[in-house]
Each structure stands twice: as C-alpha cells, then as structure tokens.
Amino acid sequence: MKALVIEKPGKLTVWDIKEPPMGEYDVRCKQLYGATCTGTDLHVISGTFAEHVDYPSVIGHESIGEVIEVGKKVRNFKVGDLITRVGTRAQDDVKLSWGGMCEYGLAVDTQAAWLDGVDPKEWRYFCINQVIPRGIISPEFAPMIITWRETLSYIKRIGVFPGSKVFISGSGGNGISLACMAAICGAEEVVMTGNISREETAKKAGVTCYLDYKNEQAVENFLKNHTGCFDIIIDATGKKGSLDKFLPILHSGGTVGIYGMDDYNRYTLNPLMGPARINIYNGGYYEPETHQKVIDLIRAGSLDASLWIDINHIFTWENAASAYDYVKEKKAIKSVIRLFKD
Numbered sequence: 001m002k003a004l005v006i007e008k009p010g011k012l013t014v015w016d017i018k019e020p021p022m023g024e025y026d027v028r029c030k031q032l033y034g035a036t037c038t039g040t041d042l043h044v045i046s047g048t049f050a051e052h053v054d055y056p057s058v059i060g061h062e063s064i065g066e067v068i069e070v071g072k073k074v075r076n077f078k079v080g081d082l083i084t085r086v087g088t089r090a091q092d093d094v095k096l097s098w099g100g101m102c103e104y105g106l107a108v109d110t111q112a113a114w115l116d117g118v119d120p121k122e123w124r125y126f127c128i129n130q131v132i133p134r135g136i137i138s139p140e141f142a143p144m145i146i147t148w149r150e151t152l153s154y155i156k157r158i159g160v161f162p163g164s165k166v167f168i169s170g171s172g173g174n175g176i177s178l179a180c181m182a183a184i185c186g187a188e189e190v191v192m193t194g195n196i197s198r199e200e201t202a203k204k205a206g207v208t209c210y211l212d213y214k215n216e217q218a219v220e221n222f223l224k225n226h227t228g229c230f231d232i233i234i235d236a237t238g239k240k241g242s243l244d245k246f247l248p249i250l251h252s253g254g255t256v257g258i259y260g261m262d263d264y265n266r267y268t269l270n271p272l273m274g275p276a277r278i279n280i281y282n283g284g285y286y287e288p289e290t291h292q293k294v295i296d297l298i299r300a301g302s303l304d305a306s307l308w309i310d311i312n313h314i315f316t317w318e319n320a321a322s323a324y325d326y327v328k329e330k331k332a333i334k335s336v337i338r339l340f341k342d
Contacts, residue, residue, distance in 0.1 A: 009047025029065025035143035050264030063100030141305035162186030170236030247274030
C-alpha cells in the first residue's frame with residue numbers, strides 16, 4: 001500500500017509499504033482522508049519535534065478510516081463504520097509518526113479487549129479509535145473531529161467555565177480551535193492575538209476581540225486597558241518568551257497553559273512579568289473523553305469544519321507531500337489528503 005513517509009528530516013515522499021497484519025481485536029480500514037497538523041507534523045518533518053523520532057516514519061495523526069474487515073473478537077465495530085485516528089503499525093524498515101497517512105490501517109476494539117481482560121498496555125493508546133455516526137459530517141471534513149476533541153478536552157481541563165475570560169496567543173488551526181471551544185464552554189471574552197489574515201476566521205469561530213500581533217500600538221493599548229482582567233492565558237504556538245508581555249493581563253491566581261510545541265524543550269516564561277500568583281496548567285488533554293460531546297456539537301450545528309479546511313484544494317497521492325507546503329505557506333489552515341483510490 002502507499003504511505004506518506006518522512007525518509008529523513010526535510011524529505012517527505014510516498015512509499016510502497018506492507019500492510020500490517022490484523023489481530024483478533026483489530027478492524028482493517030480503508031483510509032479515507034487525513035488532515036495536516038502544523039502543531040506537530042511540520043516539526044517532525046523538519047526534524048525539530050520535541051520527542052525522539054525514528055526515521056523513516058509514516059506521518060499523520062488526523063486520519064479517518066472506513067471498516068472493511070473485522071477481527072474474530074471484535075464486537076463493537078462493524079463493516080462500514082467510520083473510525084477516528086486509524087493508522088498503520090511500525091515495521092522493521094519504517095516507523096511511525098502516528099502513521100495515519102496510508103491507504104489501509106488498523107483500529108482496535110478497546111472495549112472488547114478490556115472486557116476480555118487483555119493487558120491495558122496492549123490497547124489503552126487505541127482508545128482514540130472512536131466511531132463517527134454516518135451522515136453527521138462529510139468524510140473530507142471528518143478529520144477536524146480529532147482537533148476538536150483535543151482542544152475541547154484541553155479547554156475543559158484548564159478550567160474554562162461560563163463567564164471566563166480567555167486570552168489565546170497564536171492563530172493557527174489549534175489556536176482557533178481552542179478559541180472556538182472556549183466560546184462553546186461559555187467564556188465571556190475570548191481574545192486572540194495572531195496573523196491579521198486569520199481575523200475573520202477567528203471571529204467566526206468565537207473570538208470576541210482580535211489583535212494583529214504586528215500592530216505593536218494596538219497590543220500595547222490592549223495591555224494597558226486590561227491589567228488583571230483575564231482568568232486564563234493560553235500559548236497556542238509554544239514560542240519561548242512569547243507570553244511574557246501578556247502576563248500583566250492575568251489576574252492573581254489566574255492560569256497559564258502552553259499548548260503549542262514550537263520551542264518545547266527551550267520554553268521560557270518570566271513570572272516576574274505577571275501577577276502575584278500564577279498557576280501553570282500542564283495536564284494536556286485526552287481525546288476520548290470529549291468524543292461524544294464533539295459529535296453532539298456537530299449534530300447541533302455548532303461546529304463548522306470549513307473554517308479550517310478548504311475542500312476545494314484536496315490533495316491526492318500524486319501531490320501528497322505538497323499538502324504540507326500548502327499550510328506552511330499559510331495558503332490554508334489545514335490541508336486534507338484523499339487516501340483512497342476511486
């Protein structure tokens with residue numbers, strides 16, 4: 001089968017690799033679409049990811065697969081189901097950077113494995129494999145569910161409640177999704193600083209006030225007028241030192257969260273720039289806990305994937321590597337690759 005492989009840092013190509021063998025709790029899936037993630041994928045491709053990466057490596061963690069075969073002990077998935085975060089498995093000659101950009105992948109019936117007493121080490125990770133009800137979202141938009149699950153979980157865990165005032169630094173796909181989820185959770189104010197080209201999209205997603213990060217005067221005026229006003233500040237880029245100048249808008253006892261990974265191992269934050277007490281949230285997110293809520297929000301019409309994904313520019317195996325150049329050049333917030341053949 002075909003797979004999108006990082007041969008070495010800076011070189012992304014399509015390879016022919018073996019399909020992984022099925023286990024008794026696995027379902028075999030035809031991959032439908034996979035979306036790019038600038039927060040992680042670009043770092044893995046460039047060789048600057050925070051964690052060790054074994055190359056060559058199959059990229060992609062925002063992929064949707066359709067079940068075409070079920071293992072003998074599978075009880076909760078059936079042929080035709082759409083499943084989130086399906087991927088291939090590591091092999092001797094190719095490893096994984098999540099492994100979603102491939103033609104065929106496996107998902108795991110974790111509930112059946114749990115009930116049968118299988119060691120959780122064998123299946124816990126695969127709780128990310130969840131069913132998407134048919135008809136609620138078109139398959140090319142469905143990869144957005146992964147981003148929405150991650151960011152909703154993060155927003156809930158960091159403590160956004162009705163009436164909260166939230167400030168987000170960074171206007172990439174994750175930043176805008178964090179803002180969207182903060183608004184959905186009832187935040188009174190959701191302020192974002194980022195690239196001016198993203199202002200309209202951010203406001204459609206729920207941002208109440210947008211600051212062009214290059215407009216220094218506008219930023220300074222905002223800081224002067226909002227000292228001690230915000231409950232939560234989130235850095236969606238993870239650039240070292242980038243939050244320091246915004247710390248004065250946090251009230252004493254407010255919370256700072258670093259979601260982005262740009263300078264993960266070199267991140268700095270100067271608490272002396274902020275209020276008397278600062279809480280640091282470092283609890284991450286857990287996708288499975290918000291899957292059903294995201295499904296409910298889609299059904300209610302509260303989430304619009306077209307704000308992130310331009311389906312007029314869907315990539316295929318012929319130009320799959322270009323999908324990442326497209327987002328790197330900021331021509332789209334997220335690109336989508338069609339992973340199946342007609």
